[in-house]
Amino acid sequence: MKYSYITPRKKTAFTQEIQLLLSFFTITILMLLFTYAFLLYKNYTFVKDKKSTLTELASLEKSFDNMKASISFIERQQMLSEKVYTQNSVLKDSITNLFDLVPLRITLSEASLLENGLILYGITPNKDVYNFMLQAPLRSIFHRTYSSFYPAQNGWLRFVSTNYIDEEEELNSED
Amino acid sequence: MLTKLFEALYNKVFVNIVVKRSSTDVYIELCSKNGVIESEQNSFDTQFLSGEIIDFVDSFTKESPYYYISILDISSEQGAFPTCSKSRFSYFYDVSASEHKCVNDAWTFYTSKTDIYEIEKRYQKIGVDFIFSPFTLLSNFFQDKITASIAMYVLMQDGFVSLAVFESGTLLYAEHLDIEISGESEDVLLSHDESHEEEDPLEDGIDLEDIDVIDDMEDLDDFGDIEDLDSLEEIDEFSEHKDIEEELYEAEEQIVNSDDNDFNEDYQRFMLIKTALGHFYKDDKYESQFIENIYIADGVGVSNDLKHYLEEEMYLNVYIRHTELGIELSSLAKLELN
Numbered sequence: 197m198k199y200s201y202i203t204p205r206k207k208t209a210f211t212q213e214i215q216l217l218l219s220f221f222t223i224t225i226l227m228l229l230f231t232y233a234f235l236l237y238k239n240y241t242f243v244k245d246k247k248s249t250l251t252e253l254a255s256l257e258k259s260f261d262n263m264k265a266s267i268s269f270i271e272r273q274q275m276l277s278e279k280v281y282t283q284n285s286v287l288k289d290s291i292t293n294l295f296d297l298v299p300l301r302i303t304l305s306e307a308s309l310l311e312n313g314l315i316l317y318g319i320t321p322n323k324d325v326y327n328f329m330l331q332a333p334l335r336s337i338f339h340r341t342y343s344s345f346y347p348a349q350n351g352w353l354r355f356v357s358t359n360y361i362d363e364e365e366e367l368n369s370e371d
Numbered sequence: 372m373l374t375k376l377f378e379a380l381y382n383k384v385f386v387n388i389v390v391k392r393s394s395t396d397v398y399i400e401l402c403s404k405n406g407v408i409e410s411e412q413n414s415f416d417t418q419f420l421s422g423e424i425i426d427f428v429d430s431f432t433k434e435s436p437y438y439y440i441s442i443l444d445i446s447s448e449q450g451a452f453p454t455c456s457k458s459r460f461s462y463f464y465d466v467s468a469s470e471h472k473c474v475n476d477a478w479t480f481y482t483s484k485t486d487i488y489e490i491e492k493r494y495q496k497i498g499v500d501f502i503f504s505p506f507t508l509l510s511n512f513f514q515d516k517i518t519a520s521i522a523m524y525v526l527m528q529d530g531f532v533s534l535a536v537f538e539s540g541t542l543l544y545a546e547h548l549d550i551e552i553s554g555e556s557e558d559v560l561l562s563h564d565e566s567h568e569e570e571d572p573l574e575d576g577i578d579l580e581d582i583d584v585i586d587d588m589e590d591l592d593d594f595g596d597i598e599d600l601d602s603l604e605e606i607d608e609f610s611e612h613k614d615i616e617e618e619l620y621e622a623e624e625q626i627v628n629s630d631d632n633d634f635n636e637d638y639q640r641f642m643l644i645k646t647a648l649g650h651f652y653k654d655d656k657y658e659s660q661f662i663e664n665i666y667i668a669d670g671v672g673v674s675n676d677l678k679h680y681l682e683e684e685m686y687l688n689v690y691i692r693h694t695e696l697g698i699e700l701s702s703l704a705k706l707e708l709n
Contacts, residue, residue: 199507200707201470201487204439204500209377211436 299329305354313338313360319352320345326355339365382408383708384431384438387700388494389670390418390445392530392551397424398697399431402705412697420494428497441501441704442494443508443696445531446486447552451506451545453478453657463656472504478542480504503703505533506545511706512668512692512699513537522664523651523687525644528696529671532640534647536662543658544651548643550636637673641680648685664688670696 210218287309294314298304302325306317314334320326323345335341338359345353382403389396394416401409411431415424432438452463455473460466464481471481482504491499509526510517517524517537526533535545644665652659665687667673678689 198474198707199472199511199703200441200501200503201444201472201482202491202499202502204707205498207378207437207439209374209381209436214436 297333301325302330316357319348319354321352334359381435381437384435385701385704386428386440387697388442389696396697397427400701425496439500439704440498441700442490442499443700444482444502444504446482447549449482449547451478451480451542453542455479480506501704506535508699509535511703512694513666516666521660522666523662524666526668527671527673532643536651546647550639637677641677667691668694670694
């Protein structure tokens with residue numbers, strides 16, 4: 197100080213009123229920033245949730261398609277199984293019927309089922325028993341029947357009976 | 372940087388307080404960068420900080436945080452001496468209990484630390500930024516004159532007289548006087564002067580035989596009839612831009628009829644000046660030189676009689692320049708801030 201005995205008090209533009217005003221504005225700006233940050237966070241989480249939901253949706257759709265395919269496959273398998281079961285039932289009945297045809301005096305050693313035929317191996321006491329008791333029913337079932345004999349060691353006859361069902365004749369008979 | 376920006380945005384308020392004998396003048400300036408926007412002066416009938424003064428000051432200071440309150444020091448224990456060398460301080464005055472400031476490495480003004488503390492305490496409700504000595508105000512007011520040849524410069528306040536002798540910008544002698552206190556010892560001073568009349572350097576130029584205000588009031592009445600001895604040549608010695616102002620002031624002063632109280636006060640002022648000049652001449656501490664010119668900064672409104680006394684009795688060329696102490700304080704405060 198050049199002329200004054202004392203130095204002036206320090207002056208500041210930040211008076212109490214200005215400080216109050218600045219505090220108010222600072223708090224307001226902080227609140228706005230906080231709200232903005234909160235909204236940004238919410239938006240981020242929303243986008244993230246949306247993305248994960250879409251991914252999940254796509255995954256579910258894919259899973260749904262897979263399930264539909266599985267269901268279709270299972271249905272087909274069921275149908276097939278039913279068909280096989282039916283066929284097996286038919287075959288079982290056929291075999292049961294076949295074995296019912298075999299008289300007690302004839303013994304079968306082997307039976308081979310073909311797609312359109314049946315081959316029987318066995319032993320018979322004689323040709324007559326075979327012809328009357330087995331060949332006759334077989335001829336009523338199959339269209340063509342061929343039999344061949346060869347003697348066994350105990351004096352009986354071993355036989356091979358080959359029987360076929362002709363498809364054309366079958367269809368004609370159905371018509 | 373930020374502070375300067377804020378400072379530029381706000382106006383500055385300069386509150387200037389001048390304490391008088393029985394009142395207080397408060398002059399307030401509201402300043403922008405371009406100059407004074409608004410100014411207002413109010414006088415309060417108290418010497419102390421009243422509620423009215425606080426309200427008046429607050430009504431302006433609340434407009435800007437950059438406000439500065441200046442006070443003119445009127446303490447009796449103040450003065451100035453012509454050195455800045457600390458080793459020579461004691462030769463003129465014991466400044467151990469005083470606050471002092473050096474000006475231009477040439478002279479020092481001082482005041483009592485107790486008085487500064489008292490001022491700060493008295494105005495603590497509004498605060499004080501600057502306390503100025505009347506001598507700095509005087510030197511600043513007569514800045515254009517003190518650099519010239521030797522002259523006496525007097526600041527007239529209500530109740531106080533501050534005198535200083537400057538030569539080429541250097542202070543030679545200074546004294547601050549309280550009219551009331553000094554008036555009580557006037558008899559002593561007069562008798563002292565008379566007893567040393569033979570040694571008085573003024574003896575040859577001033578005839579004091581007829582001056583005895585206490586014993587012979589009729590002689591004092593005659594002072595009003597003394598012809599104005601101002602010659603045009605004398606006026607020309609003063610700077611031109613001040614001549615018109617001072618002549619107008621003189622003309623106004625002649626119109627005003629001073630009452631007895633003013634008359635008495637002017638005479639007391641005259642006596643104080645005369646005594647101070649005697650001290651300057653007689654005291655070996657000071658480099659006494661003959662003084663021809665006296666410049667008076669009139670902050671109280673002295674009558675033309677004072678001029679006549681000084682011219683008639685002391686053969687001095689008297690130049691009176693009216694001053695508003697509040698404005699001068701304001702300019703000092705601005706100088707301090709720059």
